[in-house]
Amino acid sequence: MSDLVSDNLNMQFTTPSGLVVHALKDVSFTLKKGELLSVLGPSGCGKTTLLNIVAGFLKPTSGSVELDGKEIEGPGVDRGMVFQQGALFEWLTVAQNVDFGLRMKGADPTETAKKVDEWLEIVGLAGFGDTPTYQLSGGMQQRIALARCLINDPDLILMDEPLGALDALTREKMQSLVLKIWKETGKTIMIITHSVEEALMLGERLFVMAPRPGRLHKEYHLPFAEMGLTQDPRDIKKTQHFSETREEILSMIWDMEEEIMGGGSL
Amino acid sequence: MSEFLFEQRNTIVAFLIIGLIISLALSIVKGRRVMATERTDLVFGNPAKALGGWYWIITGMSFVMLIWFYFSWDAARAYNPKAANELCQVAKVESAIKPMRSQFPLDKQNLRGTDLIARDSAQLERINNSLQTLALQNSVKLEAAAILTSLHSALVDQANPVYMKASLATEFKSIAARIDSLTANFNDPDFPGQPTVAQQAAAAAQPGWGDTGKEIPVLATTPLGYRYEAIAAEIRLIAKDFVKLRNTSPHLLAQVADINSRIKDAKARFKADLNISIEEQEARTRLYSQLNKMLKRIDDGAIYPPNSLDDIQSSLVAFDKTHIAQQGSLKAFDTWMMPGGRIMAGNSACSEQGSGRWLPKPSDTLGTLMRIADPDIGFKDIPLLWYRWQPVGGMIAFLFPDWIAELVPGDYPRHTQNGEIKSNFKSNVQDFVTGNYESFSIPVPMGHMWDSIIRVVIGLFFGIILGVPLGLFMGLSRFAKGFFDPMVELYRPVPPLAWAPLILTIFGIQDDGKIFLLFMVAFAIMVISARTGATGTQLSKIHAAHSLGASHRQILRRVILPNSLPEILTGIRISIGVCWGTLVAAEMLAGTTGIGFVENVARKQSDYEVIWVTIIILGVLGLLFDLIMRAVITRTIPWRGKG
Numbered sequence: 035m036s037d038l039v040s041d042n043l044n045m046q047f048t049t050p051s052g053l054v055v056h057a058l059k060d061v062s063f064t065l066k067k068g069e070l071l072s073v074l075g076p077s078g079c080g081k082t083t084l085l086n087i088v089a090g091f092l093k094p095t096s097g098s099v100e101l102d103g104k105e106i107e108g109p110g111v112d113r114g115m116v117f118q119q120g121a122l123f124e125w126l127t128v129a130q131n132v133d134f135g136l137r138m139k140g141a142d143p144t145e146t147a148k149k150v151d152e153w154l155e156i157v158g159l160a161g162f163g164d165t166p167t168y169q170l171s172g173g174m175q176q177r178i179a180l181a182r183c184l185i186n187d188p189d190l191i192l193m194d195e196p197l198g199a200l201d202a203l204t205r206e207k208m209q210s211l212v213l214k215i216w217k218e219t220g221k222t223i224m225i226i227t228h229s230v231e232e233a234l235m236l237g238e239r240l241f242v243m244a245p246r247p248g249r250l251h252k253e254y255h256l257p258f259a260e261m262g263l264t265q266d267p268r269d270i271k272k273t274q275h276f277s278e279t280r281e282e283i284l285s286m287i288w289d290m291e292e293e294i295m296g297g298g299s300l
Numbered sequence: 301m302s303e304f305l306f307e308q309r310n311t312i313v314a315f316l317i318i319g320l321i322i323s324l325a326l327s328i329v330k331g332r333r334v335m336a337t338e339r340t341d342l343v344f345g346n347p348a349k350a351l352g353g354w355y356w357i358i359t360g361m362s363f364v365m366l367i368w369f370y371f372s373w374d375a376a377r378a379y380n381p382k383a384a385n386e387l388c389q390v391a392k393v394e395s396a397i398k399p400m401r402s403q404f405p406l407d408k409q410n411l412r413g414t415d416l417i418a419r420d421s422a423q424l425e426r427i428n429n430s431l432q433t434l435a436l437q438n439s440v441k442l443e444a445a446a447i448l449t450s451l452h453s454a455l456v457d458q459a460n461p462v463y464m465k466a467s468l469a470t471e472f473k474s475i476a477a478r479i480d481s482l483t484a485n486f487n488d489p490d491f492p493g494q495p496t497v498a499q500q501a502a503a504a505a506q507p508g509w510g511d512t513g514k515e516i517p518v519l520a521t522t523p524l525g526y527r528y529e530a531i532a533a534e535i536r537l538i539a540k541d542f543v544k545l546r547n548t549s550p551h552l553l554a555q556v557a558d559i560n561s562r563i564k565d566a567k568a569r570f571k572a573d574l575n576i577s578i579e580e581q582e583a584r585t586r587l588y589s590q591l592n593k594m595l596k597r598i599d600d601g602a603i604y605p606p607n608s609l610d611d612i613q614s615s616l617v618a619f620d621k622t623h624i625a626q627q628g629s630l631k632a633f634d635t636w637m638m639p640g641g642r643i644m645a646g647n648s649a650c651s652e653q654g655s656g657r658w659l660p661k662p663s664d665t666l667g668t669l670m671r672i673a674d675p676d677i678g679f680k681d682i683p684l685l686w687y688r689w690q691p692v693g694g695m696i697a698f699l700f701p702d703w704i705a706e707l708v709p710g711d712y713p714r715h716t717q718n719g720e721i722k723s724n725f726k727s728n729v730q731d732f733v734t735g736n737y738e739s740f741s742i743p744v745p746m747g748h749m750w751d752s753i754i755r756v757v758i759g760l761f762f763g764i765i766l767g768v769p770l771g772l773f774m775g776l777s778r779f780a781k782g783f784f785d786p787m788v789e790l791y792r793p794v795p796p797l798a799w800a801p802l803i804l805t806i807f808g809i810q811d812d813g814k815i816f817l818l819f820m821v822a823f824a825i826m827v828i829s830a831r832t833g834a835t836g837t838q839l840s841k842i843h844a845a846h847s848l849g850a851s852h853r854q855i856l857r858r859v860i861l862p863n864s865l866p867e868i869l870t871g872i873r874i875s876i877g878v879c880w881g882t883l884v885a886a887e888m889l890a891g892t893t894g895i896g897f898v899e900n901v902a903r904k905q906s907d908y909e910v911i912w913v914t915i916i917i918l919g920v921l922g923l924l925f926d927l928i929m930r931a932v933i934t935r936t937i938p939w940r941g942k943g
Contacts, residue, residue, distance in 0.1 A: 109846035121840035135848035
């Protein structure tokens with residue numbers, strides 16, 4: 035029983051000019067252990083707000099989120115987070131970044147060193163342990179961020195547009211890595227993205243969110259993530275099912291954007 | 301060793317200058333050759349072109365050193381050490397003849413007599429014109445006008461050859477003849493003969509050029525010098541005799557006596573008359589004083605008939621020509637090798653004027669540095685930078701308060717009947733806490749430089765250990781920012797030196813006041829840097845640390861502090877610079893040690909060499925601090941600008 039349960043989440047911000055923005059309205063869902071969820075939506079639909087609430091960085095105005103039956107009240111080790119720009123500590127080496135969480139816990143150093151080596155192996159950075167992080171490329175930095183989060187063995191992994199800043203080729207490789215980790219560790223993963231293809235590839239389940247107020251608009255159950263474990267992602271993208279779903283979601287988001295741009299009011 | 305080098309400095313400088321010229325030339329050749337190979341790359345502003353180029357560094361350094369050697373006249377001294385002494389003799393001749401020359405249209409346009417006539421008759425004219433506007437009785441006006449007319453004729457009659465004093469013509473002739481004979485002596489290679497033994501001994505005993513400061517040996521030491529020295533003595537006498545001459549002919553004396561009695565008479569009548577209005581009283585008082593003044597000017601007899609001085613003038617011109625011709629190559633040397641000024645002769649000494657004076661010679665500056673760097677000499681009885689053997693016991697005792705001994709039970713030992721004093725435990729403890737026992741000594745640096753450095757280091761240290769935590773706190777807490785910001789911002793914008801008088805009054809002019817002033821400077825900078833660093837921490841990094849399980853304390857220590865390090869280190873670097881500047885100024889204001897103090901004393905004594913020594917020391921130390929900080933920065937925060 036390590037489900038993530040969101041119950042009638044509401045989030046309201048007051049802007050400095052006094053306007054009340056409804057960032058999330060009545061968001062309810064349940065994410066079972068081992069599920070891979072991607073969340074997609076136009077900008078301003080509250081997807082990052084949702085993630086921040088789950089991570090514990092924000093407190094919802096009303097409603098609650100529970101992980102394993104415990105209400106989330108703040109950031110915790112049970113939920114690992116991967117940020118868009120990596121958010122690595124550039125004054126530390128790769129290994130020091132990866133074992134940061136374990137060191138903070140005061141874990142056994144020998145044990146830690148072994149784990150670091152394992153995880154660097156998994157993310158394909160074996161032998162980079164003593165390299166300063168600022169010398170690495172964007173893709174490598176994201177791998178470190180992934181390893182840093184996974185070494186803590188969290189129940190839930192949250193990713194905030196983790197591949198947004200990478201070039202197309204690196205992005206595809208990273209997508210395979212995420213799928214591989216998902217399969218091998220059986221972790222629950224929640225990914226925020228603004229790329230429709232990425233959402234389709236990395237989503238066993240996919241939420242499309244709508245803006246103003248931010249809410250769940252439509253849910254998909256998709257086979258592509260499972261297929262991606264065995265097949266070439268480019269072949270998957272060529273299938274008719276993939277392209278139809280992509281077009282459907284695209285037009286859905288397009289309509290939402292249109293609505294905001296033309297005639298929509300704050 | 302250093303004395304030997306100082307004595308041989310002229311030779312060393314001579315070779316050094318040749319070396320500098322060669323290295324300048326070679327590095328220019330090398331640089332141009334490299335430039336020629338790079339010419340194919342036509343992209344202007346290619347930053348790679350600014351890399352390397354040690355040969356241009358050599359060019360620049362050699363150029364600066366050559367300029368310094370040249371304008372400080374060190375080059376002149378190196379190649380002709382006697383030049384200053386000879387030029388001093390030349391200057392003596394010039395200063396001796398000056399009073400005489402000023403009578404003639406040699407250095408100026410007019411003969412002195414022409415100037416006097418022009419000036420005095422203009423003044424008489426002005427007084428005459430002002431008569432009409434004054435509130436005077438008509439009779440008084442007429443009388444005054446008559447006196448003015450007489451004054452004018454007394455003035456112009458001096459220029460009339462008919463009235464010239466009889467003896468003057470022969471005296472002028474005699475002076476012209478004396479100058480002519482001197483000119484002849486000038487051209488005589490045997491003049492004035494061999495110097496006496498006493499003369500030679502005195503000349504040999506005087507210190508050389510710049511040996512003891514800025515002085516130039518004043519007694520002649522070369523044949524040319526002897527000649528000029530003798531000529532100077534002669535021409536001084538001639539000039540003295542000439543200046544004494546006066547055109548006081550019987551005609552002039554009679555005129556002066558007449559005018560004098562008329563003014564006196566008028567004045568007496570004015571004094572006796574009681575019915576004069578106050579206005580007229582004032583006007584007449586002023587008028588008579590003006591007339592008296594004019595009379596005193598005219599009775600000088602300083603005007604001669606227009607052509608009476610022609611003989612003397614042509615003698616002087618001949619003398620001038622010889623005087624310049626006899627200098628020969630020395631004149632060219634003076635012009636080309638001693639730029640920016642010249643050597644002047646005073647009553648008893650010769651001195652360098654212009655850049656030769658305020659730009660000390662590099663060799664002398666180095667000599668001064670070496671002299672005051674000698675711990676036995678130092679500056680004002682304090683070494684520049686040296687060490688002193690300090691017993692360790694005293695330092696350990698510094699850590700323990702003296703009253704510890706009082707806490708030990710028992711009494712201090714009392715002397716016995718034999719006069720012996722036996723120590724006991726209590727007295728041993730007392731000896732320990734006061735450092736009153738034999739202990740080995742270690743060297744402790746002391747002196748002006750060390751004092752300045754230690755003040756900066758201590759002020760900086762407290763500024764950092766108090767400023768950084770407060771700055772981080774202000775960067776993370778709204779309360780702290782709001783509460784402490786006004787306090788810091790109230791004193792920070794005030795220039796540190798504006799605080800100095802107050803701080804030095806409160807904390808004393810010794811170390812305490814200066815250290816506190818520097819602490820204030822460093823503290824404000826460190827608070828602001830640490831605050832900027834803390835505020836600049838990306839939220840995502842703090843979030844990441846949070847979700848990796850770090851506590852608040854761990855985030856502060858492991859994320860926010862290292863993330864602020866670049867700002868903090870930059871702050872330290874800036875603080876060092878500002879502290880250094882403030883310290884020197886504060887030391888100039890008050891105190892008895894420190895580099896700033898040395899410079900201030902040197903300024904009061906016009907000791908340009910010491911001033912330059914302190915400038916160089918300050919520059920080198922400032923550069924050293926900055927280099928250390930740069931090394932620390934590249935080593936500690938290699939990720940800066942790459943995160």
